[in-house]
Amino acid sequence: MMLRVAGLKDLDNNAKNEIEVTDEDGQLSIPNAKRMLKWLAEGVRRALELGSGSDTPKDVNALLNLLLISMGQVYIDTALDAAADLATSQETIKSEPDISYLPSLQPAITITNIMSRFINTVLIRLAEPNTTVRRGMELQTKAAVERIESKTNTIVRSTITVVLNWITRLLANQKKADFRPKDSELEGTRGVPGYLETLQTATCASICTFLTKVAKAAAQAIDGQNLEVFSCELATSVRDLLFEHFKKFQVNATGGLMVAKDMSRYVSTLKDWPLSKEAEGGVELLSEIGNFFIIGPEALRERSRNFQTGGVGRKLQKADFRAFIFRRDDSGSVGIQSVLAGL
Incomplete structure (x- = not known):
């Protein structure tokens, strides 16, 4: 469901259980993330319309879990894990490192900030009548954001190692x-x-x-x-x-x-x-x-x-x-x- 909302279409009408994806679909997209949040906001609206006031904290907590799993783990964490694996694999590489993974941090950071802002301004506020649920949601959100920040920092640290290792190798080749x-x-180049x-x-x-x-x-x-x-x-x-x-x-x-x-x-x-x-x-x-x-x-x-x-x-x-x-x-x-x- 979240993939379809994000814009990934099933190209095979005869195989509805299979979704054909490309490498580009694995790249983080801020517009797609905003689309997911728009869908979730619609879910919040429907929950408020159909549920009773006493059930609201429980309902938004369920939506928070869905968001942290679908966007936090499946979407952001997966992309960061792939970047981290690529960075680590190049720490001892013998050819010039490919650091094309590094720009993927920007959408990961932006999407995390948007997600965190949505949680704090919408979901957690709706859970305020139930202190226990609200505190649990705050702890969940904090843990998810810290996990993403930790993975981002790991990629940055690994990138520094990759760069320094390659420069060390280049310096070692100095004649x-x-x-x-x-x-x-140099005689032939003087005066020109x-x-x-x-x-x-x-x-x-x-x-x-x-x-x-x-x-x-x-x-x-x-x-x-x-x-x-x-x-x-x-x-x-x-x-x-x-x-x-x-x-x-x-x-x-x-x-x-x-x-x-x-x-x-x-x-x-x-x-x-x-x-x-x-x-x-x-x-x-x-x-x-x-x-x-x-x-x-x-x-x-x-x-x-x-x-x-x-x-x-x-x-x-x-x-x-x-x-x-x-x-x-x-x-x-x-x-x-x-x-x-x-x-």
Whole structure:
């Protein structure tokens, strides 16, 4: 009955017990959900017309059970379970993850809000004459909404894991020689338009393209404070991965330009997200790290005076500064050694 009200038609007149459905029918639809609630509202009206006043709390409680099962469990929960299974299955995938499931959170959240509002403004109010029934309905509704919220949060958490695992895999494929290019390798591109773009590594391009896809999908799934929290956590985690990643590579003079170019691209990509000021400041740290590989000894000495020996979070410490400088090919020069000796 609920499927027919939602717009799913039986296409085989000779087999009335079978309903032919497509993949699109499995996607949550806000208009279909509103249609279901319209049908339920009609049921409430009929119950009020035909029943006695003393039976109203019991009748609306029965309608609440129907709603929570048909819309809450069969409709919303099923869609969220499918999205959760898809997200979990991609946590260790060896090809680029498919995050097309993420936008399905938006209709799930919207339908849940509409359903909850209908319950609180219509059904529970009609049950007010019977305190016991009303309290039971409130508890049922709260449990159903919390279950849906929990599943939504699980999908978001799993998505963060999927994204970070894939970025970790891409970073692991970065070539050791990426930041030590020979001049002969770039000789043919000097002096022509787009020369600086050739300094960007393929790993950086792949990661930024993927992160842009994630940001677009996330914006279609959640909004407001939820989107900011998601973006901040993911951006901070990506920053931490990059922070440790660039401690592993030897960098020559031209490679320093490539590091700076990569860092600039990472920063611009992450700052396109809705970040808090604190998270944005943490992302900006990557630009500073990129500069370590291209500035001279005097500029490095000036930078070294601003670091702290302790602290947590996004603060760059002297131990980190030393680790990055040691990766420069000219770290053994007199100028660089004098900077390191002064730490």
